[in-house]
Amino acid sequence: MEHARTTDVLIVGAGPVGLSAAAELRRHGVRCRLVDRLPARLPYAKAVGIQPRTLEIWDRMGLARAALEAAVPMRGQLIYVNGREQARIDLVLPPEVPYGFAALPQYETERLIEEYVGGLGTFAERGTELLSFTQDEDGVTALLRTDSGAEEELRVRYLIGCDGAHSTVRKGLGLSFEGGAFGEGYMLADVEADWDMPHGYGVRSMQRADDGSTDDVLVCIPLPGNGRYRMSTLVPPELSEQGVDRGPAQGDGVAHGLQSGGAPELSHIQAVVDRLAPTPATLSHMRWSSVFRISHRIVDRYADGRVFVAGDAAHIHPPTGAQGMNTGIQDACNLAWKLALVVRGEAGPALLTSYDAERRPVGEEVVGRTVRHATKGIEADPDDPRTIMLREAQLLIGYRDGPLAGSPHGSADALQPGDRAPDCTGLAEPVAAYPLRLLDILRGRTAHVVLLYGADAAGLAEAAETVRAEGRPPMADGTGPDTVAVLAREAEPTGLDSLAVAGYRDAAGEFARLYRPDGPTGFVVRPDGYLGTRFPLADTVAALSEYRAKLSSPT
Numbered sequence: 001m002e003h004a005r006t007t008d009v010l011i012v013g014a015g016p017v018g019l020s021a022a023a024e025l026r027r028h029g030v031r032c033r034l035v036d037r038l039p040a041r042l043p044y045a046k047a048v049g050i051q052p053r054t055l056e057i058w059d060r061m062g063l064a065r066a067a068l069e070a071a072v073p074m075r076g077q078l079i080y081v082n083g084r085e086q087a088r089i090d091l092v093l094p095p096e097v098p099y100g101f102a103a104l105p106q107y108e109t110e111r112l113i114e115e116y117v118g119g120l121g122t123f124a125e126r127g128t129e130l131l132s133f134t135q136d137e138d139g140v141t142a143l144l145r146t147d148s149g150a151e152e153e154l155r156v157r158y159l160i161g162c163d164g165a166h167s168t169v170r171k172g173l174g175l176s177f178e179g180g181a182f183g184e185g186y187m188l189a190d191v192e193a194d195w196d197m198p199h200g201y202g203v204r205s206m207q208r209a210d211d212g213s214t215d216d217v218l219v220c221i222p223l224p225g226n227g228r229y230r231m232s233t234l235v236p237p238e239l240s241e242q243g244v245d246r247g248p249a250q251g252d253g254v255a256h257g258l259q260s261g262g263a264p265e266l267s268h269i270q271a272v273v274d275r276l277a278p279t280p281a282t283l284s285h286m287r288w289s290s291v292f293r294i295s296h297r298i299v300d301r302y303a304d305g306r307v308f309v310a311g312d313a314a315h316i317h318p319p320t321g322a323q324g325m326n327t328g329i330q331d332a333c334n335l336a337w338k339l340a341l342v343v344r345g346e347a348g349p350a351l352l353t354s355y356d357a358e359r360r361p362v363g364e365e366v367v368g369r370t371v372r373h374a375t376k377g378i379e380a381d382p383d384d385p386r387t388i389m390l391r392e393a394q395l396l397i398g399y400r401d402g403p404l405a406g407s408p409h410g411s412a413d414a415l416q417p418g419d420r421a422p423d424c425t426g427l428a429e430p431v432a433a434y435p436l437r438l439l440d441i442l443r444g445r446t447a448h449v450v451l452l453y454g455a456d457a458a459g460l461a462e463a464a465e466t467v468r469a470e471g472r473p474p475m476a477d478g479t480g481p482d483t484v485a486v487l488a489r490e491a492e493p494t495g496l497d498s499l500a501v502a503g504y505r506d507a508a509g510e511f512a513r514l515y516r517p518d519g520p521t522g523f524v525v526r527p528d529g530y531l532g533t534r535f536p537l538a539d540t541v542a543a544l545s546e547y548r549a550k551l552s553s554p555t
Contacts, residue, residue: 007031008343010142010156012169014038014124016047016106017311017328018162019113023061024336026120028446028527030343033154034122035144037129037163041114044288045105045190045230048221049074049322053394054329055099056423056529059439063116064099070108072224074101075200079377080278081208089378093393096514098423098439101393103222105190105230106325130168133159135306158339159307162332165295167313173304179297179367182318182374185235187264189289192227193220193273195281205276206377218276228285232319233272235291239264263289294318296371298363302356308335315363318374321392323366330394330528331359337446337527341551348552357554358402395420399530403554406524406533406547414516417533421525424515426508438511441504446527450544453511454520454537463522463537467544 009025011018014036022034050071058064079087091101114124127147134141140159144152161169170177197203200222207216220229266286273281298315302308311328335355341347369391373381381388390396399405400418408416415421427436442449450467454460506512515523520537524547535543 006155007033008156009033009158009160009339010035010130010140010154011160011162012036012130013162013164013167013311013313014041014110014114014126015162015164015311016109016113016325017332018160019110019117019124020329021160021162021310021332021336022117022122022124023063023113023120024333025340026117026122027061028337028340030336030340032122033125033156034117035125035128035130037127039127039147041107041110043107044188044290045107045223046188047106047109047319047322047325048103048223048230049326050102050104050109051322051326051392051394052093052097052099052101053397053420054326055102056439057329057333059098060442060445060529061116062444063112066112066116067104067109068102070112070224071102071104072222073200074103074202074222075198077202077204078197078278080203080205080276082206083278085278091389093389093395096422096424096510097393097395098437103224105223108224109325130163133169133172133307135159140306157306157343160332160335161307161309161313162311162328164312165316167309169307170299170309170313173307173309175299175301175304175309177297177299179295179316181293181295184294185239186232186292186294187235187239187268187272187289188230188232188292189264189266189269190223190228190230190287191266191269191283192225192285193229193231193281193283194227195277195279197279197281203278204377205278207276216272216276218272231269231273232292233269233276235264236268236271239268239291264291265289294374296367298360298367302331302360302363303352308352308355310335310359314360315367317367317370320370320373321378323370323392323394326394327362327366330362330397333528334359340446350553351551354403354554358399358404361401362397404526404532404550406535406543406550409534409536410516410518410521414518415514415523415531415534417531419531421523421529421531422514424510424513426506426510428505428507430503435507436504442525442529448527448532449525451523451525452520452537453506453515453517453522456520459520459537463520463540466540467522 008030009032011021011032011034014034018034022032025032055064058067074091076090078085093100129145131143131145139155139157142154142156142159144154146152161167163169203220205218206214208214217234219232222229266283270283273283296317299309302314310331317324338351338355342349342351398419400416402418405418423437423439425435425437429436452460452463521534522537522540523534524532526532533543533547
């Protein structure tokens with residue numbers, strides 16, 4: 001056995017969630033190793049939907065542009081029942097939301113994030129499997145088997161399990177994984193369709209019996225490429241009888257994900273298209289196909305001591321609405337900045353308890369909602385269309401009831417601590433000859449960002465100096481004044497260029513409209529893009545002290 005080598009964090013699983021955890025940790029300067037038992041990325045278009053909230057996260061990382069160049073827009077969904085169009089859902093969001101919905105095959109998502117992580121000096125160690133681990137008060141000892149077959153003992157401070165539905169990490173922690181399974185098997189295929197359906201629209205076509213039950217279904221999601229779609233449908237009886245829809249039994253009893261064994265042929269998918277497609281279509285150029293099983297489960301806790309689970313290791317559910325991968329990526333981003341503060345000694349270990357407190361309620365909601373939508377259809381959702389759209393885009397996720405949310409300030413219907421910090425347009429900078437977005441200001445930053453808003457340049461300058469003086473970690477990360485305080489204001493730019501921090505003018509009034517400051521107001525934006533606290537500028541010192549205390553001792 002090789003001798004132990006140390007690093008800060010071991011990440012098990014190099015799918016989108018594990019890669020995202022590695023990307024965020026490396027951005028924050030934390031050492032990590034990323035291992036995956038598979039020898040290479042799988043070439044399958046499993047998760048394909050990219051939500052607007054994920055694109056916001058990638059924007060802050062500096063990854064959004066590459067993703068946009070590789071993805072295709074998702075403009076909406078056409079729903080057919082018994083051959084007739086029942087609904088047309090256009091994926092339209094409020095104008096202040098910077099990104100729409102997109103489709104990108106999972107193998108492309110993994111490639112983009114892996115290249116990004118590689119640029120930060122960390123590379124996925126493929127063919128390396130976690131065999132076991134133990135933890136104590138000071139760290140975690142992991143036993144790995146490398147691609148050469150040698151065993152290696154590794155000592156780390158923390159371990160993150162992003163290793164999927166059959167997670168070794170989850171099993172090693174003894175976490176419960178309660179839920180159920182769908183009885184049906186589903187075929188998946190990546191094919192080209194020669195038909196005249198509108199570009200950028202998904203298709204869901206169902207055959208319903210008189211009692212309202214669905215006995216046949218076809219779901220088509222557009223992919224990059226001419227006429228390319230990921231199609232899914234029920235496994236036909238002839239394949240079920242041959243056992244194609246049943247892979248080898250897993251030791252944990254969880255039937256979820258792609259199944260090994262025989263795969264459906266193009267003719268099987270074409271037969272369903274012939275029955276259910278709203279317009280005649282000829283399929284060709286099938287890249288791959290498989291059978292997919294669906295379970296819905298969630299762990300009883302996302303962490304135990306120094307070990308955490310994220311993504312499918314923590315929650316699995318139907319793929320309805322493309323919530324799974326996106327939820328897992330946000331798990332990783334929520335955890336990473338907190339781990340970074342603790343590893344650097346800028347916050348107490350108790351901060352890590354907020355990961356479970358904030359993210360497990362999100363997982364529970366997603367599991368319940370996707371099961372409802374899978375069984376009854378999103379069109380049966382009782383909420384108003386705007387709420388449904390924002391929720392599917394993952395823009396309504398928030399942590400107002402979480403342990404890190406600072407004291408509320410301002411009107412009850414204004415943005416409050418724990419809410420997502422929305423982007424806004426129309427910010428003016430003295431040198432730039434074009435309007436900026438708030439995302440332009442936040443992009444690339446890893447620290448908390450303090451936004452100060454008011455009309456009086458002298459008062460804002462005084463508040464900025466107060467923030468700088470109070471800007472000990474975790475407010476600053478030691479990377480300079482622009483990280484400590486960014487100034488947004490409504491007045492004319494007189495005096496902005498003389499400030500010792502970056503100054504911006506709310507020329508279009510969008511910041512005021514969305515953030516609804518109550519007089520001169522400060523906002524702390526967390527590294528994951530949520531409001532940590534908001535406060536009157538007169539209370540800057542007390543507010544920052546209160547928030548800093550929460551980071552070390554969440555309540």
